[in-house]
Amino acid sequence: MKRQLLALGLMLGMLLGGLFPVSLSAQSSISIDRNNTSITFPSSIGFSITASSTSNITDIRLYYTVERKSFAQIYSEFVLEVTPALSVSASYSWDMRYTGGMPPGARVNYWYRITNEDGDVLISPIRTLVYNDTRFDWQSISEGMLEIYWYEGDQAFAEELMESAQAALVRLAADTGAELKDKVTLYIYANSSDLQSAMVFPAEWTGGVAYTDFNVIAIGIASYDIDWGKRAITHELAHKVTGQITSNPYGDLPVWLNEGISMYAEGNLEAVYVNYLIWAINQDKLISVQSLCSPFSANSADAYLSYAESFTLVNYLITNYGSEKFSDLLETFSHGAGYDEALLAVYGFDIQGLNTKWQAALKDGTIEIQPARAIMLTPGLVVLFTIVGGGSIITAFWLWSNRVASRT
Numbered sequence: 001m002k003r004q005l006l007a008l009g010l011m012l013g014m015l016l017g018g019l020f021p022v023s024l025s026a027q028s029s030i031s032i033d034r035n036n037t038s039i040t041f042p043s044s045i046g047f048s049i050t051a052s053s054t055s056n057i058t059d060i061r062l063y064y065t066v067e068r069k070s071f072a073q074i075y076s077e078f079v080l081e082v083t084p085a086l087s088v089s090a091s092y093s094w095d096m097r098y099t100g101g102m103p104p105g106a107r108v109n110y111w112y113r114i115t116n117e118d119g120d121v122l123i124s125p126i127r128t129l130v131y132n133d134t135r136f137d138w139q140s141i142s143e144g145m146l147e148i149y150w151y152e153g154d155q156a157f158a159e160e161l162m163e164s165a166q167a168a169l170v171r172l173a174a175d176t177g178a179e180l181k182d183k184v185t186l187y188i189y190a191n192s193s194d195l196q197s198a199m200v201f202p203a204e205w206t207g208g209v210a211y212t213d214f215n216v217i218a219i220g221i222a223s224y225d226i227d228w229g230k231r232a233i234t235h236e237l238a239h240k241v242t243g244q245i246t247s248n249p250y251g252d253l254p255v256w257l258n259e260g261i262s263m264y265a266e267g268n269l270e271a272v273y274v275n276y277l278i279w280a281i282n283q284d285k286l287i288s289v290q291s292l293c294s295p296f297s298a299n300s301a302d303a304y305l306s307y308a309e310s311f312t313l314v315n316y317l318i319t320n321y322g323s324e325k326f327s328d329l330l331e332t333f334s335h336g337a338g339y340d341e342a343l344l345a346v347y348g349f350d351i352q353g354l355n356t357k358w359q360a361a362l363k364d365g366t367i368e369i370q371p372a373r374a375i376m377l378t379p380g381l382v383v384l385f386t387i388v389g390g391g392s393i394i395t396a397f398w399l400w401s402n403r404v405a406s407r408t
């Protein structure tokens with residue numbers, strides 16, 4: 001399916017690419033008198049234009065394209081309503097309630113094609129608008145491939161988040177060979193309520209959103225809950241690193257590998273995961289690697305166990321075969337290799353072989369499980385992160401979010 005979509009996107013780009021302005025192809029008979037935009041974050045962008053001509057203007061079309069990760073050049077076209085006249089005004093409202101929202105900082109390139117009754121055509125130069133959330137007084141710090149925006153809390157608050165994130169990236173690169181290729185921007189809202197107000201139709205449980213095509217993470221972190229915030233940022237940054245280095249139009253990573261890398265980046269497993277894992281080992285109830293290739297169960301117990309097992313799978317591969325081979329595995333997946341194909345090429349065994357070796361290592365204690373500090377959890381599973389990308393919205397389980405404040 002991905003191959004078909006890529007081919008379709010490339011074909012559309014070639015067929016329609018001629019409408020992208022590379023220079024001002026204006027006839028002197030047509031001029032633009034006003035070209036304005038207005039942003040109502042997060043729900044809409046308004047475009048308005050006034051143009052005049054030596055003969056009646058009969059057609060105005062708005063084109064725009066959004067700067068984001070894509071394997072094909074895609075843009076949108078809208079025919080604006082005009083009554084033919086020597087001077088006309090037209091407008092268009094891009095309603096995010098129908099198309100889905102965008103993150104703060106998204107960049108939109110837009111232009112117009114104007115035609116008069118003599119057949120003269122003016123294609124305007126490209127303009128760029130930045131879709132900023134101006135409701136808050138943002139501050140920012142930047143280091144390397146990371147930029148953090150925040151508006152509540154002092155400089156030390158942001159610096160602590162940045163230090164933690166940078167340390168996580170260093171550990172991830174050392175253990176897996178995976179590094180960021182493109183800059184990632186984090187927007188730190190003061191709480192989940194503020195975050196949800198920055199989204200179109202958010203779920204009430206949303207505490208963060210990852211816009212995969214934009215390399216943007218938005219998350220609500222209160223200054224008193226910074227420990228949780230650092231762990232959540234680490235997890236999501238690892239997803240960004242993994243996504244950037246394995247991105248291809250032909251295939252996805254198995255879920256256990258994608259989630260396992262992010263769990264591994266956080267450090268030792270939290271106690272709740274360890275408890276589920278030990279129970280599954282003792283009861284011979286481990287979920288197979290084959291099953292973990294697919295999206296995890298919505299059942300809370302199965303989901304906890306799936307995340308715990310994913311951590312141990314990544315830990316097993318790195319500990320027993322080294323970070324260089326693990327880096328080779330990610331490189332192999334970046335070329336669109338299938339699950340069995342990639343494992344066979346790098347390790348010499350397929351998914352079934354990995355399942356056999358990994359379960360044996362868990363049961364005989366070869367894989368040592370060291371819990372992090374325990375976080376007391378209330379029963380049940382809360383979905384915290386929403387991942388937006390590839391034309392779809394995916395809910396991801398963030399298992400430690402349903403917690404009380406006490407730590408042991």
